[in-house]
Amino acid sequence: MRLFRLVVQTGSLSTAGRQLGLSPAAMSGRLKAMEEFYGAPLLKRSTRGLSTTPEGQYLFENSQGILDEVESLDRAIKGGHADLRGTIGITCPIDLGRQYVSQLVDAFVAENPGVTFRIIFSDQVLNFVDRGLDVAIRWGNLPDSSMVARPLGDDRPVACCSPAYLDKHGAPRTPDELRSHNCLIQLRADFPLDRWRFMQDGFATSVQVRGNRMTNDGYILRQWAISGLGLIWKGAWEVGADIVASRLVPVLEDHHLPATRFHLLTDGSKRLTVRVKSFVDFAVQYFKQMEEPARHLVASRSAHLLDSVL
Template sequence: MVDRLQDMRLFRLVVQTGSLSTAGRQMGLSPAAMSGRLKAMEEFYGLRLLKRNTRCLSPTPEGQLLFENALKILEEVDALDSIIKSGHSDLLGTIGLTCPTDLGRQRISQLVDAFIGENPNVSIRLFFTDRLLDFVESGSDIAIRFGDLPDSSLIARPLGFDRQMVCCSPAYLARFGTPRTPENLLEHNCLVQLRADFALDRWRFFEKGAATTVQVKGNRLANDGFTLRQWAVQGLGVIWKSAWEVAEDIQSNRLVAVLEDYQCPTTEFHLLTEGGKKLPRRVKLFVDFAVDYFKHLDTPARHLLTPPVHGRPMPVCLS
């Protein structure tokens, strides 16, 4: 077992450095010894684990799978060693977390701060993306996502509801007037969010159970929600944004909600983990911490986040 762990450490270092000789120097082994260990590993698995090019070594698909899982195994082993040597059972290790960019900046970064405040020996690797990444490929333990779940093998813990709001600045309203119906938005400069391969320019509304969709236009489009909010605060247009993201702007009167007689789409957001996999203790505790955090979160958005009133939540599609 010890030899297998040492082989994992060796292989991890070879992949990270791209060089047998460099990895060997760091481990105190000769190039011949490194080559022998690597050959023995490939014979054990019956597969090639590394491929050569003119500059460096890189893993084969099977080698990449070994590398990714070796990282997690060695991290657990190192954490256990630290616990035993230090004589305490504090949480240790790293948690990989992905979440939507805007929610991450507005709320998840605060969640991370709160968790690390109680568990200072845990590191969290926070990655903002509006795509649901493969857990192994991205090195993630947890993903937070809006809307329907594309993969039934994932385990979802609901964190709450979110709904879209149409907002603009008081200065914009003073200059261009207030839209009274969704169709009025066609006469306004709308600030549009971009995804990887499409624009969120079809804004949907409900009134008395009837749905209306308006395809809006504007002279500013961006794939960054923070930039859209800043443009709206500056009086440059109308935005369609999450209540989580604009609640503080509305409370401070930097933005004003419009079309409040119409219901915008409401969606659930979930914390996702891989199914059929034993989670490290630190990940389990983070999951429970996050659920409790959002349950008791005191925020200006709280009164805006009501469950859906038109049946099941409408999904917000992410690329």
């Protein structure tokens, strides 16, 4: 592949041969062997010189990535992953990204300084493969079977607000009472997520809420709630640190849905590069080993905070 790429780049068998220290006969023999292996002509000759066939052009365009991975694999085997190089593309929800994924990336780069990250924080569900990204972190169920999913942890939506909001407006006792509260609503693809789901009498139910603020930015939504502007319904990982720090207080705890998994996704239709596989394994261990604020949401501390403001 290296030989073929050099021939295409120089436009000459003899020029490429001189750079590689090979005779014209040796170059012709290797090119012929490649064409026999692939079962198709790769180059065509004319009075203007050499040009690629459609098969040759496809090989040229895709071979550099393969050669890069071979070199990365060599470095990883010979010297560990400290020599990983290249770019990793990630997308994840905004609030999760700011609170956790940015620190995850910092930790990985500290061990692999040759890796560059391209990160898109978005609360929209992006087609990360079409966007040229390698990894997506998503909440909830995963309907696309072409994706490979690695679980990162358990999560569940939590209704919460600031102590100041509870002082002024009181707490809803049932999901239906949310209708009389100012609920801050997340937008997804310009569609308001204004049906909040809970457990009631052993069954999952939903209630349509209303409020005076909507945004597609989960971070801003959380800041509004911390400022006492209303109630929010967000994942436990996203609000767990605020609850532990008493910035937010969970409500309707007896009605929360059971926990569901959130995952790291990769494209199952292609083989992972060495650097992406290394990052995926690193991310799984990072989330597994870190102290999860969401685990403490139903601890006595939260219950005490709620009682104290009612």
